[in-house]
Amino acid sequence: MSVPILLVVTLAMFALGAASPFDPAARYLGDSVGNATTEDLERIRHNIGADQPFYVQWWNWLTHAVTGDLGDSLSQHQPVLAVISERLGWTLLLVTVAFVVTMALSLVTGALAAIRHGGWFDRAVTTLAYAFEAVPVFWLSLAMIWLFSLTLRWFPAGGVSDVRTGALSFGGVLSHLVMPAVALAVSQVPWFVLYVKQSVRTAMAEDYVVGARARGLRERTVLVGHVVRGALLPFITLVGSRFPELITGAVLVETTFSWPGVAAATTEAGVALDFPLLAALTTLATAVVLLGNLLADVVYAFADPRVVTG
Amino acid sequence: MLLAGAVAATACGTAPAAARDSVVIAVNPEPTTLNPVLGFAPYGASKLFDGLVALDDKLNLVPALAESLPKASEDNKTFTYTLRQGVTFSDGTPLTAEDVAFTYQSVLDPKTNTTMRTDFAAVESVRTPDPRTVVFQLKYPYATFPQYTGLGIVPAHLLRGKDINTDGFNRKPVGTGPYKLDSWQAGERMVLTANEKYWGGAPKVKKVTLAFVRDDNVRATRLATGELDAAAMPPRLVDRFRNQPGMSVRSVPSADYRGIMMPMGNPVTSDNALRRALDLVIDRDAMVKGILGGAGKPAFGPLFAESKWYEKSIEHPVDLPAAERILDEAGWVKGPDGMRRRGDTPARFTVMYNAADTVRKDIALAFSSDAKKVGVDVAVDGLSVEALQKRMDKDALVMGWGTPYDPDFITYKIFHSSFAGKGWYNPGRYHNPTVDKLLDEGRTTPDEATRVGIYKSFQKEQAADPAWLFCVQLDHVYVMADAWNGLQQQVEPHNDGLAHGPWWNVEKWVPKQ
Numbered sequence: 001m002s003v004p005i006l007l008v009v010t011l012a013m014f015a016l017g018a019a020s021p022f023d024p025a026a027r028y029l030g031d032s033v034g035n036a037t038t039e040d041l042e043r044i045r046h047n048i049g050a051d052q053p054f055y056v057q058w059w060n061w062l063t064h065a066v067t068g069d070l071g072d073s074l075s076q077h078q079p080v081l082a083v084i085s086e087r088l089g090w091t092l093l094l095v096t097v098a099f100v101v102t103m104a105l106s107l108v109t110g111a112l113a114a115i116r117h118g119g120w121f122d123r124a125v126t127t128l129a130y131a132f133e134a135v136p137v138f139w140l141s142l143a144m145i146w147l148f149s150l151t152l153r154w155f156p157a158g159g160v161s162d163v164r165t166g167a168l169s170f171g172g173v174l175s176h177l178v179m180p181a182v183a184l185a186v187s188q189v190p191w192f193v194l195y196v197k198q199s200v201r202t203a204m205a206e207d208y209v210v211g212a213r214a215r216g217l218r219e220r221t222v223l224v225g226h227v228v229r230g231a232l233l234p235f236i237t238l239v240g241s242r243f244p245e246l247i248t249g250a251v252l253v254e255t256t257f258s259w260p261g262v263a264a265a266t267t268e269a270g271v272a273l274d275f276p277l278l279a280a281l282t283t284l285a286t287a288v289v290l291l292g293n294l295l296a297d298v299v300y301a302f303a304d305p306r307v308v309t310g
Numbered sequence: 311m312l313l314a315g316a317v318a319a320t321a322c323g324t325a326p327a328a329a330r331d332s333v334v335i336a337v338n339p340e341p342t343t344l345n346p347v348l349g350f351a352p353y354g355a356s357k358l359f360d361g362l363v364a365l366d367d368k369l370n371l372v373p374a375l376a377e378s379l380p381k382a383s384e385d386n387k388t389f390t391y392t393l394r395q396g397v398t399f400s401d402g403t404p405l406t407a408e409d410v411a412f413t414y415q416s417v418l419d420p421k422t423n424t425t426m427r428t429d430f431a432a433v434e435s436v437r438t439p440d441p442r443t444v445v446f447q448l449k450y451p452y453a454t455f456p457q458y459t460g461l462g463i464v465p466a467h468l469l470r471g472k473d474i475n476t477d478g479f480n481r482k483p484v485g486t487g488p489y490k491l492d493s494w495q496a497g498e499r500m501v502l503t504a505n506e507k508y509w510g511g512a513p514k515v516k517k518v519t520l521a522f523v524r525d526d527n528v529r530a531t532r533l534a535t536g537e538l539d540a541a542a543m544p545p546r547l548v549d550r551f552r553n554q555p556g557m558s559v560r561s562v563p564s565a566d567y568r569g570i571m572m573p574m575g576n577p578v579t580s581d582n583a584l585r586r587a588l589d590l591v592i593d594r595d596a597m598v599k600g601i602l603g604g605a606g607k608p609a610f611g612p613l614f615a616e617s618k619w620y621e622k623s624i625e626h627p628v629d630l631p632a633a634e635r636i637l638d639e640a641g642w643v644k645g646p647d648g649m650r651r652r653g654d655t656p657a658r659f660t661v662m663y664n665a666a667d668t669v670r671k672d673i674a675l676a677f678s679s680d681a682k683k684v685g686v687d688v689a690v691d692g693l694s695v696e697a698l699q700k701r702m703d704k705d706a707l708v709m710g711w712g713t714p715y716d717p718d719f720i721t722y723k724i725f726h727s728s729f730a731g732k733g734w735y736n737p738g739r740y741h742n743p744t745v746d747k748l749l750d751e752g753r754t755t756p757d758e759a760t761r762v763g764i765y766k767s768f769q770k771e772q773a774a775d776p777a778w779l780f781c782v783q784l785d786h787v788y789v790m791a792d793a794w795n796g797l798q799q800q801v802e803p804h805n806d807g808l809a810h811g812p813w814w815n816v817e818k819w820v821p822k823q
Contacts, residue, residue, distance in 0.1 A: 021696040029349070029425060030342050036425040037732040044423045047475070072476040076496070077343045079476065086496055142527060149535050157532045159498045163334050163521050164537075258523055260497035 009286050010279050011058050017273055018054035025050060027272045028074045048074060061279055070280045075272035076265075080280045084262055090160060091261035095250055097177060098184035102246075103239075106189050110196025111228055117201060125193060133190035137249050141183045141256040148179060155179050158258035180257040187249050188242070195238065199231040206230060233300065240296030243289050330793045330821050332517035335813055336529045336541035337500075340522040344491065345480040346462030347416045348424050357502055357518065357817065359462025359485035362391050362410065362444070367798040367815070369714050371456060375405065375463055375486065379456065386451035386756055391444045391459075397509045399465045400490045407438035412466035414446075416474055423475045428723070429458050453756040457716040462487070488513050488817035498522060504817075513817040515794065530789075533557070539791040540813060545603045551789045558792050560812050561605055561785045564802040565614035565712035565720070568673055569780040570661060573738035575703040578659045583640030584686065585776045587633040590626065591680045597782050601672040605787055609780040611769045612712070612720055616801060619717045619762055621769035633684045642685075650685040658687040662701065663708040665692035670708040673781055677708075702737040709734075709778070713803035717765045722749050725768075725777055740777035788812050794819040 017024075025045040026033045036044075045051045049060065064071055070080035113122040132140070149157035160176050161168045203209060204227050212222045247263060254264035262281065269277040344350050346359050364374040373379055376391040383389075397405040414436045417426045432452045437445040448455060465484055469477060483491060488510060489502035502518040521538060523529045530547045532538045534554070543551075551557045570588075572579040579585070594608030607615060610624045642650040642657050650657040661677060663670040671692055678688040691698075691705070698707060713719045723729045726749050727741040748768040755761050772778075786802050790812055796819045802810045 021694070023696065028423065030339075033425070033734075037428050037729070037735060039732070040425050040428065041733065043420055047421060047423050075342055077345075077348065077476060077480050078478065083496070142525075142531075145528060145531050149537075150531050153535065157535060157537060158523060158528065159521065160495070163499065163519060164332065254497070255524060256528060258498050258521065258528075260495050264497050 005290065006283055006286055007062075009282055010062070011055070013279060013282050014054040014058040014061075014275060017275060017278075020273070022273050024048065024074065024273045024275070027274070030075065030272070057275065058279075061276060065279070065283075071276035073269070073274055073277040075268060075274040075277065080276050083265060083277060084280060084284070087260055087262040087265055090259060091250060091254070091263050093173075094177065094180055094184065094254070094259060094261055095246060097181040098188070098250075099246060101181060101185035102188045102192060105185065106192030106196050107228075109189075110193045111200050111223075111231075113193070114197045114200035114204070115223065122197075125197075129190035129193045132186055133194075135187075136252075137183060137187040138252045138256050140187060141180070141253060144179050144183055145256075158256075160260060176257075180253045180259050183257075184246070184249050184253045187253075188246060191242070191245075192235075196231065196235060199234055200227055203227045203230040236296050236299050240289075240292040240294075243292035244285075247285055247288070330539075331515055332519065333515055333794070333813070333816065333819075334519045334521055334537065334539045335811070336523045336532070336538045337520045338522065338524050338529070338542070340497070343480040344483045345464065345474070347413060347422060347426065347464060347474060348480065349426055351462060356462050356485075356487060357489040358483055358487040358491060359464070360487050361460035361462055363456060363459050365460065365715070365800075367800045369801060374460075375410075380446075380459070382453070382456075382756065386453050386455075386754065387448045389446045389448070389455055389459075391446075393442045393444070394509060395442070397486055398507065399484050399486055400505055401465070401468075401484045403465060403467060405463065405465075405486055406441040407444045408441070409463050409466045410444045411436045411438050412470060413461065413463045416464070416469070417461070419474075421475075426461065451754040453754055453761070454716045454718040454752075457719070489518060492517075508817070510817070513819075514821060515816055515819045518813075518816055533789055536791075539793065540811070541789055542811060543787050543789050545605045545787050548787055548789055556792055558790055560788045560790055560799075562788065562799055562802055562812065563607075563614070563616060564784055564786050564804070565617075565714040566710060566784045566786070566802065566804040567609045567612065567614070567712045567780055568670065568708060568710045568782050568784065569609065569778040570673075570677055571702070571707045571709045571738050571778050572776065573703050573706060574740060575738070576659055576705065577655055578657060579706050579738075581640065581642075582775055583636050584642065584657065585779065586774070587636040587640075587684060588681055588686065589773070589776055589779050590629045590633040590636075591684055591686075592677060592779060592781060593628050593680055594781060597673060597676050601669060601676065602782060602784065605785040606782045607785075609783040611772060611780055612724065612778070613717055613765065613769060614712065614714060614783055614801060617714065617717075619765045621766040624769050624773040630683060637684060637686075644685050648685055649687050656687065657685060658689070659706055660689045660691050661706045661708060662691045662693050662698040664695055664698065666694075669784075670710070674708050677779075677781070699737075703731065703739060707737070711804055712783070714801040715803070717761075717768075718749075718753050721765070721768065722753060725749060725772065736777075738777060742771065742775050742777075744771050745775075786811070793822055795822055796820050 025041045028044060028048060029036055049057060061071060073080050073083050076083050109125050113125040116122050145157045148154045155178050156176055161172050209222060209226050212226050250263040251267055254261045255267065266281050269281060341350060344358060346356060350356060360374045362374060362376040363371050363379065366372050371379060375394055375397060377394045380389040380391045393405060393407060399405060414430065414433065416422050417424055417430055418433060432448045432450060432455060433446055434449045435447045439445065462485060468479055468484055481494060488505055488508045490505050492501040492503045494500045499522060500520040504513040504516045506512045523532060526544055526547060529541045530543060533541055548559045551559055572585050574580045598604065598606050598608060613619050637650060641652045644650050661674045663674040674690040678690050681688045711720055711724060723735040725740055725745050727746050729735040730739040730741060745768060748764055748771065752761055752764045755764060788811055797812055798815055800814055
């Protein structure tokens with residue numbers, strides 16, 4: 001199932017590029033394009049194979065890719081594999097931490113808001129959730145830089161290590177990670193909080209919860225063992241489908257905080273019409289989304305014994 | 311969270327008071343290659359490489375890897391360089407004539423994806439009679455050729471037989487320059503360390519960090535926190551730094567100009583009288599004040615006002631009556647609505663600008679309202695680069711160019727008819743036989759005094775038959791920490807970035823006590 005999706009996605013990407021008005025040769029040259037003559041552009045277009053029809057370019061890319069050769073990035077002037085391997089770790093770190101923070105924060109606050117429905121906590125959480133849902137993530141990042149880097153001087157404003165010494169240490173990375181991870185998490189939390197709150201409230205009205213209460217179980221046992229567990233099921237499915245959102249958010253966060261990850265490279269590859277890099281990154285992103293859905297299915301099976309995979 | 315806060319407090323405190331032998335410079339955009347053959351730091355000024363020659367702060371040609379300026383043959387077709395003795399690449403290998411020949415042959419190889427080729431179109435062969443001598447044989451006489459030989463020299467032994475377009479060298483280069491690449495974390499920063507064995511003496515600033523920060527606002531904030539020492543800034547963001555102790559705002563004149571390119575493929579913009587009249591109408595002082603916030607000066611021609619090649623007589627004040635007279639005499643008659651037409655042709659054309667560039671947009675709008683005063687209707691159209699490129703043989707365009715080097719660099723390709731329609735060079739297909747002749751002479755005449763005369767005549771001829779209506783010459787604005795002595799100001803070219811800025815001679819800085 002995944003393979004045909006990947007084929008279609010990458011072919012569509014090459015087709016989109018061919019239909020766009022951008023000249024890959026001009027993008028290849030980057031800043032030095034101002035010095036290019038028409039002959040230079042033609043020569044380079046031929047050298048990088050951009051003068052061939054898009055399906056031929058795609059086929060060339062594909063036949064090399066299956067042998068493990070992802071080609072050379074046109075905008076970075078180095079092998080695609082090198083571009084990705086240099087940056088992937090940083091993105092995984094950022095996205096994983098942001099994801100864990102998002103999950104923890106939205107489950108706890110969402111459940112508490114549902115249990116104390118209508119109380120001041122619920123109203124505060126709901127209001128904040130709507131407010132942050134409306135804030136663009138790059139604006140949030142800028143505001144955080146202003147507050148925590150410039151005014152309070154708690155955290156550095158960008159990069160992954162101290163810009164002056166360049167030393168890469170655990171504590172250093174941690175302090176650089178806080179702001180981008182929190183910015184990314186805060187941009188994702190509102191949607192999850194509102195969802196968790198809603199499904200916990202629905203679960204509280206379910207027969208099995210009423211039944212549990214009637215059996216005289218402790219309130220704590222009812223909430224954790226029955227309500228939250230029941231509310232978790234649809235939530236898990238949605239986590240998988242929200243993965244693309246997280247990746248989109250990472251693009252903006254990485255760019256603002258000079259985070260050397262693969263998401264920032266995606267925008268660069270996009271505007272530079274860097275097909276080899278873009279194809280590899282698209283494949284990677286598609287694979288991540290497919291994997292996210294697969295994982296959701298697996299976790300679902302664990303959380304709900306009624307589901308039998310096989 | 312608390313732990314992270316404590317760590318961060320030590321990591322980004324205020325700048326230390328002691329002498330600083332390191333500097334952090336914000337750079338945008340991040341370079342995509344560090345190989346001079348592929349276009350990195352095209353006219354020298356790279357900290358990792360040296361050319362045969364270099365430019366000093368007054369933009370005079372000085373020897374670099376060559377021990378003296380080249381010897382030219384009688385006919386200006388052969389240039390002979392003798393290499394400096396004892397120069398080594400940062401991997402310890404000695405520099406030889408082979409490396410120079412390899413560098414130039416790579417630029418000329420059609421398989422190399424570089425735009426530098428056009429600059430060396432005159433080269434027929436590069437010979438190396440002995441390990442210290444390089445001889446350039448040209449196809450035609452070219453007196454200004456040495457000006458182009460600031461191109462950084464790459465080591466042949468690391469690149470021969472490799473694919474220069476993709477080789478790992480491009481991101482891990484080895485050169486002869488005052489600095490060596492220490493590390494490059496793509497998307498974050500690049501660290502250069504001093505080359506202690508540099509032939510010009512070991513730099514006092516031992517470490518140069520180039521941080522890649524794309525957003526102007528983020529750059530300003532990180533400068534204010536003390537994380538960065540220097541950065542280019544748009545003029546609107548520098549005011550907060552003017553009174554900040556330890557920081558200074560530096561305005562550096564550039565040869566970077568903005569003007570309106572008038573294409574010959576349009577019946578209105580190709581009319582000589584109309585072009586001359588509009589040249590008299592542009593309120594350049596208002597543009598400098600209103601659009602650049604004072605960071606610049608009026609421009610009347612392609613050569614920058616501080617240069618010895620500049621012809622001052624082309625400067626003129628705004629003169630609406632004279633413009634009206636020229637238009638009347640040429641048959642552009644005013645209609646009842648105050649707008650002019652000649653026969654069936656209304657005096658109407660479009661000025662395009664790159665929609666992403668606000669300065670260019672403001673220039674287009676100001677020009678349009680100036681033209682309206684004499685009855686010429688100028689529509690403005692903001693487009694993407696790709697869209698306007700398709701129309702620039704027919705529609706006028708706000709363009710920018712300018713290098714402070716030899717006038718041949720910025721006149722020949724832009725005004726000579728042999729470059730008509732070649733990419734960005736002469737998109738309006740300007741063709742003036744007198745200009746062609748002067749530019750050919752300027753290129754081949756060796757005597758400098760004669761050349762000054764030739765380029766002065768060229769500027770007058772261009773003003774009498776304008777290919778461009780020049781508007782403003784920009785200053786580039788930077789914010790810098792005051793921690794070093796030895797900064798020199800050098801007039802900058804159109805493309806700034808890594809290679810230019812107040813840090814162009816960082817290898818000569820001395821930390822303040």
